[in-house]
Amino acid sequence: MQKAYTGRDGRLLIDGSEQIKVTSWTLTGNLEALETTSLGDTQRTYVPGVQEFSGSATLLYYSEASGRNDAATALKNILKVGSVSDADTVTITLRFVQGNAANDVSLNAWITSVSYGANVGEVSSAQISFQATGALTAVTI
Amino acid sequence: MAFPTLKPTGREFNAGDFPIKRFNAQSGAEVRILYGNRRTNATLSLSYDNITDANAQLFAADYDAQLGTFRTFTLPSDVRAGWTGSAATIDAPPTARWRYDSAPVIQAVRPGRSSVTVSLVAVI
Numbered sequence: 001m002q003k004a005y006t007g008r009d010g011r012l013l014i015d016g017s018e019q020i021k022v023t024s025w026t027l028t029g030n031l032e033a034l035e036t037t038s039l040g041d042t043q044r045t046y047v048p049g050v051q052e053f054s055g056s057a058t059l060l061y062y063s064e065a066s067g068r069n070d071a072a073t074a075l076k077n078i079l080k081v082g083s084v085s086d087a088d089t090v091t092i093t094l095r096f097v098q099g100n101a102a103n104d105v106s107l108n109a110w111i112t113s114v115s116y117g118a119n120v121g122e123v124s125s126a127q128i129s130f131q132a133t134g135a136l137t138a139v140t141i
Numbered sequence: 142m143a144f145p146t147l148k149p150t151g152r153e154f155n156a157g158d159f160p161i162k163r164f165n166a167q168s169g170a171e172v173r174i175l176y177g178n179r180r181t182n183a184t185l186s187l188s189y190d191n192i193t194d195a196n197a198q199l200f201a202a203d204y205d206a207q208l209g210t211f212r213t214f215t216l217p218s219d220v221r222a223g224w225t226g227s228a229a230t231i232d233a234p235p236t237a238r239w240r241y242d243s244a245p246v247i248q249a250v251r252p253g254r255s256s257v258t259v260s261l262v263a264v265i
Contacts, residue, residue, distance in 0.1 A: 020190050034191040034254060040150035047191060115240030 005096050012057055019070040021060035023125065025121060027094050029053050053107055053132035055094070061116055061133035071126035078109035080112040084110075096141070105109055106138035142206030144214060145199040148222035150190040157183035157263060159174040183263035185244065186203040187220060188255045198257040200245040213238035213264060232261035240264055 008139055012022045034047030059071040089108050096103040113129035160176040189196070207214060216239055220226055233239050242260040249255050 032224075034250060036150070036191045038150050039152055040148060041223075047254065049254075 009096045011095040021059045021062040025094055025136050027055040056129040058125050058127050061126050075126050077116045078114045091115045103141045104138055107132040107136050108134055121123040143202050144203055144216055146217045146219045148219050149187040151188035155184040156183055176246055178194040181265055185261040191254050194255050197247050197257050200257050204245055204252045210241045213240045237263040238264050
């Protein structure tokens with residue numbers, strides 16, 4: 001079936017929990033290219049180096065009636081009393097849904113940057129950036 | 142064991158000099174005495190970037206086989222890859238041969254890949 005994916009199909013899960021009020025997410029994958037061009041060669045040659053994955057997301061700073069505030073939970077990965085420990089990695093899943101099918105990319109990551117603020121006439125939101133550690137744990141896109 | 146037959150990714154050649162002694166008078170005048178007619182101390186620095194660890198290992202093995210900086214040897218033509226001038230121009234001077242000036246430096250880049258730098262000096 002033909003389908004153009006849009007923001008309506010996007011989901012963001014952190015530690016298995018689908019986040020509420022997500023307005024955007026991005027994921028970037030990079031592959032380091034190691035040059036192996038030798039003297040006398042006339043075209044550059046490369047071998048694959050190390051892969052890297054990073055991304056960002058924006059969540060509305062929104063509190064449900066139950067008190068659940070996913071933006072605040074994400075912010076508290078860095079905005080915390082005390083230091084970040086090894087236990088603070090999160091499992092992030094970036095998902096496109098198509099009916100009941102989920103097209104996922106999952107990874108373990110550190111939240112490396114958070115920011116949020118308040119502006120007159122605007123809904124407050126939180127921006128988080130994450131840096132994957134290790135290989136992707138699932139790719140079903 | 143012979144020097145690895147790999148094409149370098151970088152090469153720097155220094156032609157060396159003839160054995161000359163210079164004397165400078167207080168007036169500033171310079172006197173030079175030539176002690177030999179054979180050029181010596183040419184140097185060659187080779188770099189091999191992002192090669193396989195197996196190839197990097199060849200340099201360590203050859204350094205061992207040459208007893209470090211002790212023995213002298215000739216170089217394969219691959220070392221001069223990309224050079225379109227006379228091979229003799231960037232080789233050891235006539236009657237001279239190469240020896241290691243220092244141990245090959247093997248730098249790990251990623252699993253399975255390393256970069257190697259080799260420094261050679263020509264001796265009579």
